Amino acid sequence: MPQYNYPAIIYKQRGTAEALFCICTVVVGELRLWARVDRLTPENQQGVQRARKDARVDAIEDFLKVDERNTIPTSIIVALPVAAATFGALDLQTVGTAPQAVTLTITTNEAQPQPGLIIDGQHRTDGIAQFDANMPVNLVTIIGPSDDEIAFQFVVINNKVSKVAAEHIKALKIGYSSANLDARLRKSARMKSSGEPAYLDQIDTQDDSPFRGRLKWPRNEEDPARAIPVNAFEMAMAYISRQRIDQTASSDPNPDFVVRFFIEVWKVVAEKWADAWADPAGKLTTKVGVICMTEFLVEAMVSWSTTPGQAIDLTDLNQVRDLTSAALDQLEPGLWTSEWNAASLDTSSGRGKIVETLKSIQRNKLKGLPWNLKVPLVDSTI
Known part of the structure; x- marks a missing residue:
């Protein structure tokens, strides 16, 4: 023995x-x-x-x-x-x-x-x-x-490095207490039983999320305070994920980092553009606002981080906050409260037009010109 x-x-x-x-x-x-x-x-x-x-x-x-x-x-x-x-x-x-x-x-x-x-x-x-x-x-x-504790620890620990396949988690639920494991994964690890990160819950419920209580679920479609469709966040998060800002060696982006990055960026937007953020008639907190601002800000930060001689680490969320603030200085919050000369922009081409508008504003501001000079959506020729 x-x-x-x-x-x-x-x-x-x-x-x-x-x-x-x-x-x-x-x-x-x-x-x-x-x-x-x-x-x-x-x-x-x-x-x-x-x-x-x-x-x-x-x-x-x-x-x-x-x-x-x-x-x-x-x-x-x-x-x-x-x-x-x-x-x-x-x-x-x-x-x-x-x-x-x-x-x-x-x-x-x-x-x-x-x-x-x-x-x-x-x-x-x-x-x-x-x-x-x-x-x-x-x-x-x-x-x-306990056996359930072992299964829980395995999924949580390993999902941080290389996402545990949905089929693997489903199989674990056959051998262990399905209800207990599923509930604990959702509560503690922000994961669904499918193995996907439950980031929508995190964005909607986390205390420091600027979108806390703002997501439009089927259960509260009549609540005007929850005006942002959930697919806005799905598309925004997918865009961040494709950029691989997390810089891990895993074949899949780290979902915890992606949602944390998204929340930190938008915390700065909400703080710096408080009036546009709070305007109930504004377009900043609409589906196209969330998607297009996320795409523009991420693209700008990725571009800066790949510029030779720049010591920028996008996994450092303190730097991310500073970079977000710098990018917002090159934009104009008034865009989101102005009258636009186009409607029905929630299409691929429409969202592309909004991103191009943001880039036009950035160019104008960098040149010291009026922000709305020859900007597609407001079309001023001042």
């Missing part, structure tokens, strides 16, 4: 948490002796991990090979049942948010030769072991999580 001993720190991250965190280091080759990867397959409906990708494992090994200074600080996260772990004479019921130094002892047996379950880090574990099985790694062990 092999045992493995590690000096560790144990604590609860919050008093209401179900599970305990135990933090230590472990040689990666030894970790693989007592922790397994439980992959989701048709025969294993309670496996949480996705299929192993050799390219990702090789990439980890190559990263370590290319420079002897390279290290991987990110922790491997493992779930461990209480029955497989002891902590000397420590009573787990007494563990609180204050960290305690302990010796973690993991006991295996024939029935459970690998009681640990890798929730996050299967490719890092394999890649590091492929490079050097004696290399130590940081380890966060979740002590005593």
